[in-house]
Amino acid sequence: MDPDPTRERRIPLGTVSDQxxxxxxxxxxxxQDVAERAGVSAATASRSLRGLAKVSPDTRRRVIEAxxxxxxxxxxxxxxxxxxxxRRTVAVIVPFITRWYxxxxxxxxxxxxxxxxxxxxxxxxxxxxxxxxxxxxxPLAGRxxxxxxxxxxxxxxxxxxxxxxxxxxxxxxxxxxxxxxxGIDAVAAARQAVNHLLHLRHRRIGLIVGEAxxxxxxxxxxxxxxxxxxxxxxxAGLTLPEELVATGPHGLEGGAEAMTExxxxxxxxxxxxxxxxxxxxxxxxxxxxxxxxVPDDISVVSIDDHxxxxxxxxxxxxxxxxxxxxxAAGLLLEAVDAGEVSPADRQVQLPTxxxxxxxxxxxxxxAAAPVPATPRTRQRGRVEPx
Numbered sequence: 001m002d003p004d005p006t007r008e009r010r011i012p013l014g015t016v017s018d019q020x021x022x023x024x025x026x027x028x029x030x031x032q033d034v035a036e037r038a039g040v041s042a043a044t045a046s047r048s049l050r051g052l053a054k055v056s057p058d059t060r061r062r063v064i065e066a067x068x069x070x071x072x073x074x075x076x077x078x079x080x081x082x083x084x085x086x087r088r089t090v091a092v093i094v095p096f097i098t099r100w101y102x103x104x105x106x107x108x109x110x111x112x113x114x115x116x117x118x119x120x121x122x123x124x125x126x127x128x129x130x131x132x133x134x135x136x137x138x139p140l141a142g143r144x145x146x147x148x149x150x151x152x153x154x155x156x157x158x159x160x161x162x163x164x165x166x167x168x169x170x171x172x173x174x175x176x177x178x179x180x181x182x183g184i185d186a187v188a189a190a191r192q193a194v195n196h197l198l199h200l201r202h203r204r205i206g207l208i209v210g211e212a213x214x215x216x217x218x219x220x221x222x223x224x225x226x227x228x229x230x231x232x233x234x235x236a237g238l239t240l241p242e243e244l245v246a247t248g249p250h251g252l253e254g255g256a257e258a259m260t261e262x263x264x265x266x267x268x269x270x271x272x273x274x275x276x277x278x279x280x281x282x283x284x285x286x287x288x289x290x291x292x293x294v295p296d297d298i299s300v301v302s303i304d305d306h307x308x309x310x311x312x313x314x315x316x317x318x319x320x321x322x323x324x325x326x327x328a329a330g331l332l333l334e335a336v337d338a339g340e341v342s343p344a345d346r347q348v349q350l351p352t353x354x355x356x357x358x359x360x361x362x363x364x365x366x367a368a369a370p371v372p373a374t375p376r377t378r379q380r381g382r383v384e385p386x
Contacts, residue, residue, distance in 0.1 A: 093152055106325065121143070135154075135162075145336045149169060153220065167336075179345065183221075193302065196301060200361065200363070206246070208247075208274040213249075222275060244269050252282040254279060255274060255280060256285050271301070277302045304319060327348055
């Protein structure tokens with residue numbers, strides 16, 4: 001087992017590897033050592049070794065000579081004088097590489113980078129502790145030309161560590177003040193989903209949300225989607241009572257667990273909005289096991305348009321996940337090629353759209369008023385009869 005799960009792994013362009021690279025040489029000399037030998041700041045040393053235009057030829061020469069003297073191999077390879085070709089490197093920081101959204105965004109970004117002659121270093125975080133350790137060590141100095149950060153929940157300390165590198169970075173699915181970002185309007189997407197249910201005349205609408213793996217690792221989009229749901233209900237003169245909200249762990253099992261919890265409550269919703277498609281698909285499984293018909297008894301809608309959504313005939317709000325990866329990579333390469341350490345604060349929001357399938361319909365006759373749970377419903381919801 002790798003003792004350091006955040007150690008960078010050099011990936012052949014266009015692929016995501018689960019195997020650590022075994023041929024990289026361990027670099028013992030730091031960028032700060034090179035900077036002190038050349039009499040410049042670490043940021044200037046980094047720009048010099050990456051060949052950016054904002055460094056004078058004399059300063060750049062001194063930095064490269066210092067790197068030679070100290071055998072700062074990684075940085076020497078990054079400098080055009082020492083590189084076999086014009087290839088550059090981008091780091092991609094991913095919270096959970098095995099989850100559909102992050103895998104899809106990463107694949108699209110890598111495809112775009114490959115087409116433009118860039119290599120990729122992939123960093124998988126996986127937990128708040130690993131994230132904090134990564135940003136405290138910050139192993140990217142002098143090794144990459146730009147950074148893509150995928151939806152990782154960051155605090156001020158983390159963003160300061162990124163800015164201290166003095167290289168461009170772009171975020172996907174989250175925002176950092178002053179940095180370009182790409183994503184969707186998650187609040188508006190949730191409103192779209194709930195408005196669809198309201199237009200079908202549903203008035204008792206439940207919410208299924210994914211539980212954060214760690215309170216310190218909660219995603220911005222989760223909060224925004226709940227806010228959008230509440231906004232749509234409030235605009236219709238409705239509220240979201242806590243008895244119609246259930247949470248579950250990430251994934252299909254979490255959706256099934258949360259839907260089962262809703263089935264155990266005294267009053268059932270006539271429709272459910274799930275935060276994302278995997279939760280919704282798990283909810284469909286639980287409803288089928290409980291003997292309830294979708295959409296006759298309960299409607300289900302969510303956000304994403306996951307690759308399995310068509311197979312489950314799931315009504316959803318589609319987002320262009322691959323588009324987010326390629327657009328973000330394009331913004332980053334524009335900044336790198338222009339030598340912009342702080343590119344313009346561009347917030348790119350890709351459109352979302354309602355995809356009508358078979359899991360939503362108007363509520364059954366007589367279902368508009370609250371219905372008390374029957375012993376049969378309680379049994380289906382795995383609750384002992386009172």
